[in-house]
Amino acid sequence: MTVGPFSQDELDEIYAFAVDLGRKAGKMLMERVDQRISGANGSSNAFEEKESAVDIVTQTDEDVEVFIRSALEARYPSHKFLGEEAYAKGQSRDYLIDEQPTWCIDPLDGTVNYTHIFPMFCVSIGFIVQHKPIIGVVYAPFTDQLWSSCTGRGAWLNETRRLPLIHNPTPPMPANAPSQCIFSCEWGKDRRDIPDGNMHRKIESFVNMAAEVGSRNGRGGMVHGVRSLGSATLDLAYVAMGSFDIWWEGGCWEWDIAAGAAILLEAGGLMTTANPPEDVDTAPIEDVRLGSRLYLAIRPAGPSATETGRETQERTVREVWRRVRNLEYSRPGA
Amino acid sequence: MTVGPFSQDELDEIYAFAVDLGRKAGKMLMERVDQRISGANGSSNAFEEKESAVDIVTQTDEDVEVFIRSALEARYPSHKFLGEEAYAKGQSRDYLIDEQPTWCIDPLDGTVNYTHIFPMFCVSIGFIVQHKPIIGVVYAPFTDQLWSSCTGRGAWLNETRRLPLIHNPTPPMPANAPSQCIFSCEWGKDRRDIPDGNMHRKIESFVNMAAEVGSRNGRGGMVHGVRSLGSATLDLAYVAMGSFDIWWEGGCWEWDIAAGAAILLEAGGLMTTANPPEDVDTAPIEDVRLGSRLYLAIRPAGPSATETGRETQERTVREVWRRVRNLEYSRPGA
Structure with a gap:
C-alpha cells in the first residue's frame, strides 16, 4: 500500500520510529509519576492551574512534547508538527492540518487522571497524510499497554494481539444496538x-x-x-x-x-x-x-x-x- | 496485632494464601479470555442471560467460584464462605455474615466488562472477622494489577507499591472538596x-x-x-x-x-x-x-x-x- 508520497516500506520505517518514540515518551511520563510517589523533588505539588480547576497542566506535559517534537523534527524535518501544548499557547484556534504529512500529538492525554495518578493516561502520536490518520501510537505506561497501527499493517495491542481482540470472527453490532453495547x-x-x-x-x-x-x-x-x-x-x-x-x-x-x-x-x-x-x-x-x-x-x-x-x-x-x-x-x- | 482468634502470624499465613489464590483465580479468568480471543471452543458465544440484558453471567464465573471455594474449604474448613454466585442462586437475600471468620468473594467483578473484554474486571477475595474486613485481595489479570492488604501489614499494589501511592506525605482532602476531586x-x-x-x-x-x-x-x-x-x-x-x-x-x-x-x-x-x-x-x-x-x-x-x-x-x-x-x-x- 502507498499513501501520498510514501511507499509501504517508508510507512513501516515511520511506524517503527513512532512506536519507539511512544514508548520513550511514556517512560518519561512514568518517571515523573515515580518521583511523585517517592516524594522526590517535592514534585507532588508541582501543578500549575490553567483556565479552570478542571484543566491542570504539568511541566511534564510540556517537557514530553518538546522531547517528541525534537525527535520528529530531527528525523523528519519535512513533516509538519502539531502538538497540544504548543497549540494551546498560540493565539489561534484554527484547524491547521492540510494535505501535508503532519504529526498530531498529545504528550499527555488524560491529564486529570495523571495528576491524580489514575492509570488511564497516555501519550498519543498520530501521523496524518492527505487528511487521513494513517499511523497511530497510544502508550499507557502505568499498565504498560501499547496500542498501535499503520495503514496496511493492522492494529495491535502490545504489538502481539490483533485488534479487535475477537476477530475469529469479528461479531456484528448487536441486532438491537445500542442495547447490549x-x-x-x-x-x-x-x-x-x-x-x-x-x-x-x-x-x-x-x-x-x-x-x-x-x-x-x-x-x-x-x-x-x-x-x-x-x-x-x-x-x-x-x-x-x-x-x-x-x-x-x-x-x-x-x-x-x-x-x-x-x-x-x-x-x-x-x-x-x-x-x-x-x-x-x-x-x-x-x-x-x-x-x-x-x-x-x-x-x-x-x-x-x-x-x-x-x-x-x-x-x-x-x-x-x-x-x-x-x-x-x-x-x-x- | 491480633484479630479475634488470630495472631499476626496466622493472619500473615492466611494473607499469603489469599494472594496466591487471587492470582490463580485471575489466571483462570484470563485463560478464558484468551480462548475467546483465539476463537477456541466457540466460546465467544457462551453467554447466558440472567435477570436482564445488563446482567450476564458466564460459566467462567461459576467455575472460578467453585475453584476458590474448594481451595478455601480444604485449607480452612472452619471458616464460613459466602460467594456471589452461590448466594445469587439461593432463595434468600438475607445478610449472612456474623461474628465468625468469613470469606466473602466475588469470582468475577465487572462481569459486563469481562463479557466485552474491557480490562476492568477482577477477582475479589475478602476475609471478614467480627464484621471487620481484615484481608483483601483484588486481582485484575488483563493488566496484571494486584491490590492486597492485611490488617497490620499495610495495603499494596503488586506487593511493592504502598497505598496510597503518594504517602510522603499523604495529602489532605482538598480544602474546597469535592472540587479538585x-x-x-x-x-x-x-x-x-x-x-x-x-x-x-x-x-x-x-x-x-x-x-x-x-x-x-x-x-x-x-x-x-x-x-x-x-x-x-x-x-x-x-x-x-x-x-x-x-x-x-x-x-x-x-x-x-x-x-x-x-x-x-x-x-x-x-x-x-x-x-x-x-x-x-x-x-x-x-x-x-x-x-x-x-x-x-x-x-x-x-x-x-x-x-x-x-x-x-x-x-x-x-x-x-x-x-x-x-x-x-x-x-x-x-
Whole structure:
C-alpha cells in the first residue's frame, strides 16, 4: 500500500520510529509519576492551574512534547508538527492540518487522571497524510499497554494481539444496538449549568442511552454499561479493541483523537460526527472530520446473517443519533 | 496485632494464601479470555442471560467460584464462605455474615466488562472477622494489577507499591472538596425510568457533583472529573490508591466491596453510608455496614495545617452528603 508520497516500506520505517518514540515518551511520563510517589523533588505539588480547576497542566506535559517534537523534527524535518501544548499557547484556534504529512500529538492525554495518578493516561502520536490518520501510537505506561497501527499493517495491542481482540470472527453490532453495547462517554470540562447548554445536552443524551427500552419517548437505549475514563485517546483505543462498542463525545480536539482514530480505522471501526443530521434515517454517514470536535465511534464489526459489518455499524450510528442531542462546539477552519 | 482468634502470624499465613489464590483465580479468568480471543471452543458465544440484558453471567464465573471455594474449604474448613454466585442462586437475600471468620468473594467483578473484554474486571477475595474486613485481595489479570492488604501489614499494589501511592506525605482532602476531586460513580443495572426513582436520583446526584460551583442551589461541586469503570471492586481499589478521591454508590452487595473495603481501610481510607442523614452537619459518621448496599468511600488523607487527616475526610463526607440524594436499596438482616 502507498499513501501520498510514501511507499509501504517508508510507512513501516515511520511506524517503527513512532512506536519507539511512544514508548520513550511514556517512560518519561512514568518517571515523573515515580518521583511523585517517592516524594522526590517535592514534585507532588508541582501543578500549575490553567483556565479552570478542571484543566491542570504539568511541566511534564510540556517537557514530553518538546522531547517528541525534537525527535520528529530531527528525523523528519519535512513533516509538519502539531502538538497540544504548543497549540494551546498560540493565539489561534484554527484547524491547521492540510494535505501535508503532519504529526498530531498529545504528550499527555488524560491529564486529570495523571495528576491524580489514575492509570488511564497516555501519550498519543498520530501521523496524518492527505487528511487521513494513517499511523497511530497510544502508550499507557502505568499498565504498560501499547496500542498501535499503520495503514496496511493492522492494529495491535502490545504489538502481539490483533485488534479487535475477537476477530475469529469479528461479531456484528448487536441486532438491537445500542442495547447490549458498552457506551463510552465523558463529562468533560464544560460544567456550566446553562439550561439546554452542552452539559445538560450531554446528560440528556447519556440518560437516553442508559434508560430502559420503551422509556423516554422511545429513546431509551438500555445500553449494557456506561463508562467514563477521562481520556478520549484511551476511549478510542478501547473501541478499537472492541471492548467499548460506542463512543460519543464533543469538545475535544484533533490531538486528542488523531492516534486513536488511526488505530480504530485500521482495526475496522467507523468514525463519524456526534451530531445527528436532520434526517437520521437517510443522511449519508460521512467520514469523521478530524478537527470537527464532534465524534462518534463504532467498534469494528463483522457481518450478520443479513448485513455486512459496515451495515451493522451504520445501523448503530443511526440508533445513536436518534437518542443524542446536538452539541455546540465549533472552531475556525475545520 | 491480633484479630479475634488470630495472631499476626496466622493472619500473615492466611494473607499469603489469599494472594496466591487471587492470582490463580485471575489466571483462570484470563485463560478464558484468551480462548475467546483465539476463537477456541466457540466460546465467544457462551453467554447466558440472567435477570436482564445488563446482567450476564458466564460459566467462567461459576467455575472460578467453585475453584476458590474448594481451595478455601480444604485449607480452612472452619471458616464460613459466602460467594456471589452461590448466594445469587439461593432463595434468600438475607445478610449472612456474623461474628465468625468469613470469606466473602466475588469470582468475577465487572462481569459486563469481562463479557466485552474491557480490562476492568477482577477477582475479589475478602476475609471478614467480627464484621471487620481484615484481608483483601483484588486481582485484575488483563493488566496484571494486584491490590492486597492485611490488617497490620499495610495495603499494596503488586506487593511493592504502598497505598496510597503518594504517602510522603499523604495529602489532605482538598480544602474546597469535592472540587479538585475525582468522583467515581456507576450507572448500575437499575435503568427504570421512574420519576424520582433510583436512576434519576443517581443522575441528579452526579450532576450536582459535576456542575460548576454556585450552580444548582449551591450544590454544584465542580469535581475535577467523573469516572465510571463498571466495577465496584476496582473503584474501591482506585480510592485506596488515592487515584479516585470519592466513590459514591448504591445497589451493590457485600461481595462486591468486601475485599476493596479491606484494602481501602488498611490504606487509611474512610467508608460510610451513601445516604445523607437528616442533619449532614452534625450526624455522626458511622463505619460502613458491609451489607447496607449504600457506600461512600473517601481516599486516605493526611493532615492539613488546621485539620487531622480524618477531619479532612469527614468534611468531605459532609460535602458529598449535601449534594446527593437518598437511594432506596434495602435487604433483610443488614
